[in-house]
Amino acid sequence: xxxxxxxxxxxxxxxxxxxxxxxxxxxxxxxxxxxxxxxxxxxxxxxxxxxxxxxxxxxxxxxxxxxxxxxxxxxxxxxxxxxxxxxxxxxxxxxxxxxxxxxxxxxxxxxxxxxxxxxxxxxxxxxxxxxxxxxxxxxxxxxxxxxxxxxxxxxxxxxxxxxxxxxxxxxxxxxxxxxxxxxxxxxxxxxxxxxxxxxxxxxxxxxxxxxxxxxxxxxxxxxxxxxxxxxxxxxxxxxxxxxxxxxxxxxxxxxxxxxxxxxxxxxxxxxxxxxxxxxxxxxxxxxxxxxxxxxxxxxxxxxxxxxxxxxxxxxxxxxxxxxxxxxxxxxxxxxxxxxxxxxxxxxxxxxxxxxxxxxxxxxxxxxxxxxxxxxxxxxxxxxxxxxxxxxxxxxxxxxxxxxxxxxxxxxxxxxxxxxxxxxxxxxxxxxxxxxxxxxxxxxxxxxxxxxxxxxxxxxxxxxxxxxxxxxxx
Numbered sequence: 255x256x257x258x259x260x261x262x263x264x265x266x267x268x269x270x271x272x273x274x275x276x277x278x279x280x281x282x283x284x285x286x287x288x289x290x291x292x293x294x295x296x297x298x299x300x301x302x303x304x305x306x307x308x309x310x311x312x313x314x315x316x317x318x319x320x321x322x323x324x325x326x327x328x329x330x331x332x333x334x335x336x337x338x339x340x341x342x343x344x345x346x347x348x349x350x351x352x353x354x355x356x357x358x359x360x361x362x363x364x365x366x367x368x369x370x371x372x373x374x375x376x377x378x379x380x381x382x383x384x385x386x387x388x389x390x391x392x393x394x395x396x397x398x399x400x401x402x403x404x405x406x407x408x409x410x411x412x413x414x415x416x417x418x419x420x421x422x423x424x425x426x427x428x429x430x431x432x433x434x435x436x437x438x439x440x441x442x443x444x445x446x447x448x449x450x451x452x453x454x455x456x457x458x459x460x461x462x463x464x465x466x467x468x469x470x471x472x473x474x475x476x477x478x479x480x481x482x483x484x485x486x487x488x489x490x491x492x493x494x495x496x497x498x499x500x501x502x503x504x505x506x507x508x509x510x511x512x513x514x515x516x517x518x519x520x521x522x523x524x525x526x527x528x529x530x531x532x533x534x535x536x537x538x539x540x541x542x543x544x545x546x547x548x549x550x551x552x553x554x555x556x557x558x559x560x561x562x563x564x565x566x567x568x569x570x571x572x573x574x575x576x577x578x579x580x581x582x583x584x585x586x587x588x589x590x591x592x593x594x595x596x597x598x599x600x601x602x603x604x605x606x607x608x609x610x611x612x613x614x615x616x617x618x619x620x621x622x623x624x625x626x627x628x629x630x631x632x633x634x635x636x637x638x639x640x641x642x643x644x645x646x647x648x649x650x651x652x653x654x655x656x657x658x659x660x661x662x663x664x665x666x667x668x669x670x671x672x673x674x675x676x677x678x679x680x681x682x683x684x685x686x687x688x689x690x691x692x693x694x695x696x697x698x699x700x701x702x703x704x705x706x707x708x709x710x711x712x713x714x715x716x717x718x719x720x721x722x723x724x725x726x727x
Contacts, residue, residue: 270402270441273430277373277400280427286370286398289348295395295424296341299388302423303334309419310384313411317383319545324504329384332667336389339669339686340396347396347690355700358727362702368694370398372448377439377462379453380408380547381508381607386476387416390451391429393689399449400428404442407435408547440465447471449693453510454478455605456678463681474682474692477675478605480514480629483636483662484622485526486644487519493660494638495529498611501662503537503589506544507609508551511634511656511663514605515612517622523615527591530611531568534589542569542589544609552585555608563596564612597625619644623651631655631677636662655679 285291303310307330314325350367374394378387387405394401403420405413417431432438443450443465452462453476466473485494498513505512518526534542546552556572569588589609595601601612616622619639626635635654639645645659655675656665665671666685674683684692710719 268438268441269434270432270438270445273402273432274373274375274442274445274447276427276430277402280425281370281372281400286395286400286428288398289344291425292344292395292398293341295428296337296344296392298423299337299392299395300334300341302419303330303337303384303388305423306415306419309415310412313409313415314384316411317380317409318505318508318547320505328504329382333385333388333392335667336392336669336685336689340392340690343687344396344690347687348398359700359702361706362700364698364700366696366698368397368691369697371693371695372399374399374401374449374451374693375404375442375445375447376401377404377442377450377452377454378406379510380406381505381510383409383412384416386453390453390474390684390689393684393693394451395429396690397693399693401430402442402447403429403431404439405431405433407433443471444469449474451684451693452476459680474684475675475680476510476673476682476684477633477678477680478510478607479632479675479679480602480605481511481632481634481636481662482622482626483513483516484619484626484638484644484648485516485518485522486619486622486637486639486641487521488640488644489522489638490640490660491522491525492529495526496533497638497661498636499530499533500537502609502611503534503544504663506546506587507611508547508607509663510607511666512607513611513636513662514632515602515614517614517616517625519619520615520617523593523613527567527593527613530591534568538589543571543586544589546585546587546608549585551608552587555587555606555610558601558604558606558608558610559590559592562592562599562601562612564592564594564599564601567591567593567613569609619647623648626652626654631675631679633675633679634658634663634665653677 311322311325314320348368350365353364355362355364376390383406387403391401405416413433417433420429420431443462446469450466450471450473456477459475459477463473502513569590571588587609592612594615595612631653633655635652636658637648638660649657658665666673669686672683672688673685674680682692
């Protein structure tokens, strides 16, 4: 190659292309296949989350106004727990397995083992920009892959922090970070990586899948949807209201598995509304103004409150510009409860992803289930009940990514359980062993001896031989 050609090539090489090339070279070196390397990287990721806690907490506060306790609980401790769990069980997950073989293949030994895929592109969202970028990285590293991380441009302080911190703590060639906007995301997805792991909205997820299809790149899509909560007449209403309020308040409702709307039995709806309001005011010290990520997102949430056809029974102020106790000032929306909105309104069609909670009155569990089943499949469904028949009916009749009984969202924190959506709410699952398997190829190997080598398996076949082969095979 001439000097001029080399100069032109280097001038047009993008950060995304460089990152993918670097990650590919690191994978091709073979070092990521070692279980020792994988455990070292997972331990280094744990140290990053401990040693850089203050820096990451400050970045999350700048991007989202998130209090330090919430930042540690939702982003840092959960990610560290994933890494610690993977490091503990990695040897068990990665072991080769021996299988039996059918009579027609015997004598032979069949084995299979999980193999890494190669280079994994991880596109993170803005709402939990540490956890939802680094938890998929845990799966990628445990499976022996290299990775290119693309944090969300809507959480710029956190993206910058990850760009600084990741190469300091992890293998800087095997795990690279690129920043930028939609153009960089599209370039990364189409760069010929071996797997794309995307967390975000269904609308963007469809574009990710379309781009990945051009290079036949497999995808894991962790999307969202309107996760319903059912509160039946037998529920402990005070506990239900307190738990729903806590998880709805977390990150101002900007959580993919947050309770999006609640279906409450008519016999307890008044009690639920009173208990929810009391719990929310207590947790917020009376201040219902909630920080949202930016003005664009705030305008979208306010738009959902413009023509919903229901009755506002809590909050409703859409003009707030500060975010309440202990948080940084920024665009805001009151925590708002809307009773019995029009089921065909935008509030009930679109994922809210903000501090607004529709409450719909129902007369039976069957009515609640029918309402949920008539809509796109949600990422999660929650049921509060002390009646076994109600719990089992929700479990058996609603197609959903996951179900939690008598709480919300906590299944996300269980690495022993798969986490993922169904239909419009996602494709594929991860966490713990499930993430390891999602980012591994289960490669089979069959070993046959050279003896015996019976002639009857080779043509030409006599009539008696054909009959025998039919029995064997």
